[in-house]
Amino acid sequence: MDKFTTQLVHLDRLVNQPPGGGVHSDSSNSVLFAYQQVEDLVEVFQGKQAGHVYSRSSSPGVAALQAMLTRLERVNGALVFSSGMAAISATLLSLLKTGDHVIASQFLFGNTRSLMDTLQDFGIEVSLVDVTDAKQVAAAARHNTRAVFSESIANPVTQVADLAGIGQLCADNNWLFLLDNTMTPINLFDAKSVQASLILCSLTKYLAGHGNVLGGAVLDTGLYNWQEYPNILPAYQVADVQQWGLTQIKKRGLRDMGGTLSADGAHRISVGLETLSLRMQRTCDNALALANWLSVHPKIARVYYPGLAEHPQHQRACQLFNGFGGMLSFDLLPEYDPLALLNDLKWVLCATHLGDTRTLGLPVAQTIFYENGASARAAMGISDNLIRLSVGIEDSQDLLDDFAQALEKI
Numbered sequence: 561m562d563k564f565t566t567q568l569v570h571l572d573r574l575v576n577q578p579p580g581g582g583v584h585s586d587s588s589n590s591v592l593f594a595y596q597q598v599e600d601l602v603e604v605f606q607g608k609q610a611g612h613v614y615s616r617s618s619s620p621g622v623a624a625l626q627a628m629l630t631r632l633e634r635v636n637g638a639l640v641f642s643s644g645m646a647a648i649s650a651t652l653l654s655l656l657k658t659g660d661h662v663i664a665s666q667f668l669f670g671n672t673r674s675l676m677d678t679l680q681d682f683g684i685e686v687s688l689v690d691v692t693d694a695k696q697v698a699a700a701a702r703h704n705t706r707a708v709f710s711e712s713i714a715n716p717v718t719q720v721a722d723l724a725g726i727g728q729l730c731a732d733n734n735w736l737f738l739l740d741n742t743m744t745p746i747n748l749f750d751a752k753s754v755q756a757s758l759i760l761c762s763l764t765k766y767l768a769g770h771g772n773v774l775g776g777a778v779l780d781t782g783l784y785n786w787q788e789y790p791n792i793l794p795a796y797q798v799a800d801v802q803q804w805g806l807t808q809i810k811k812r813g814l815r816d817m818g819g820t821l822s823a824d825g826a827h828r829i830s831v832g833l834e835t836l837s838l839r840m841q842r843t844c845d846n847a848l849a850l851a852n853w854l855s856v857h858p859k860i861a862r863v864y865y866p867g868l869a870e871h872p873q874h875q876r877a878c879q880l881f882n883g884f885g886g887m888l889s890f891d892l893l894p895e896y897d898p899l900a901l902l903n904d905l906k907w908v909l910c911a912t913h914l915g916d917t918r919t920l921g922l923p924v925a926q927t928i929f930y931e932n933g934a935s936a937r938a939a940m941g942i943s944d945n946l947i948r949l950s951v952g953i954e955d956s957q958d959l960l961d962d963f964a965q966a967l968e969k970i
């Protein structure tokens with residue numbers, strides 16, 4: 561098979577065959593699609609003919625990106641949304657109902673965690689567990705458990721979930737394994753290898769990569785037998801059983817909830833995607849260099865990065881991933897002020913985002929986990945001196961020099 565980067569740069573052209581030799585799919589902004597013969601419109605509505613009817617549900621530019629993701633990840637199908645949270649909320653709200661139970665990671669991305677509270681308000685039971693150990697996930701099982709939701713590498717303290725163990729547990733119980741793979745895109749980790757049912761991802765982060773577009777996706781790996789899932793409505797039990805899940809998410813989660821990606825957004829994401837492997841390689845190299853350097857600095861108490869030998873799941877990360885990702889966090893010694901350090905860094909932007917070409921930093925307790933309060937932060941291992949970095953693709957030495965001068969100053 562062709563190598564990954566070769567595939568990436570030719571993906572749109574080969575998968576979608578844009579007319580006239582174009583290397584990008586045409587992206588039209590048309591909201592409506594008119595048919596010469598009304599019979600054709602009727603057939604498209606009834607799912608007997610492929611086509612677009614209204615761009616909240618599908619349009620050519622969005623369908624082109626979905627086809628690219630489907631080919632790249634070698635999955636059954638993909639749906640894209642206006643943001644990662646739109647993909648996650650649409651998926652959960654269209655597949656779960658009152659009285660169901662979900663087991664979720666206690667280290668979830670903050671907004672997904674907050675969404676779990678909303679689900680509970682709607683009568684969906686949620687257990688938050690330590691996903692670094694599949695036994696803890698198994699211990700949370702109930703008669704009404706439908707799904708396990710985890711991320712590959714957690715934010716900000718970088719715990720690596722027991723993905724293989726959870727995948728097997730889900731397979732044994734016919735539970736959906738919902739895996740948010742935002743932190744470890746396909747070239748670092750193939751979620752099919754741990755039997756994920758649906759892969760969720762924020763396209764905003766590494767896949768698009770340049771901080772200029774929001775997007776999200778849900779991919780069906782084809783590993784889950786939807787006939788085992790009790791919540792698929794009769795109308796969505798289409799001829800191909802493999803499409804039941806995405807059909808319901810498309811109708812209930814995309815059409816009815818309306819978190820649609822724009823044609824322009826789909827185009828920007830597909831252009832960003834061309835350089836995913838180059839950016840990811842450089843990001844991982846920079847993050848490992850920085851983690852190693854910071855871990856022996858006298859003003860730093862501790863560095864959290866799965867690439868470090870002292871990381872509690874380092875061995876697991878070596879087995880699962882082709883690289884340790886671009887996120888690392890560290891605790892300054894208590895006598896130093898994390899805000900002062902961030903102000904003294906000249907290349908590190910103070911911003912809350914991940915997976916950008918630029919290195920970004922933020923004081924965790926004072927920003928993204930401020931709302932949680934001090935006791936919840938303590939329980940999650942988040943100190944007041946914790947800084948999270950999303951490492952970019954700058955020249956490695958510039959980043960090391962920048963940290964050297966800023967740490968010297970404080």
Ligand SMILES: *Cc1c(COP(=O)(O)O)cnc(C)c1O
Pocket residue numbers: 643644645646669672711715740742743761762763764765774775776914
């Ligand atoms: C950013 C992020 C999301 C949400 O994605 P948006 O595109 O910002 O809505 C979901 N999960 C993880 C792990 C993320 O880092």
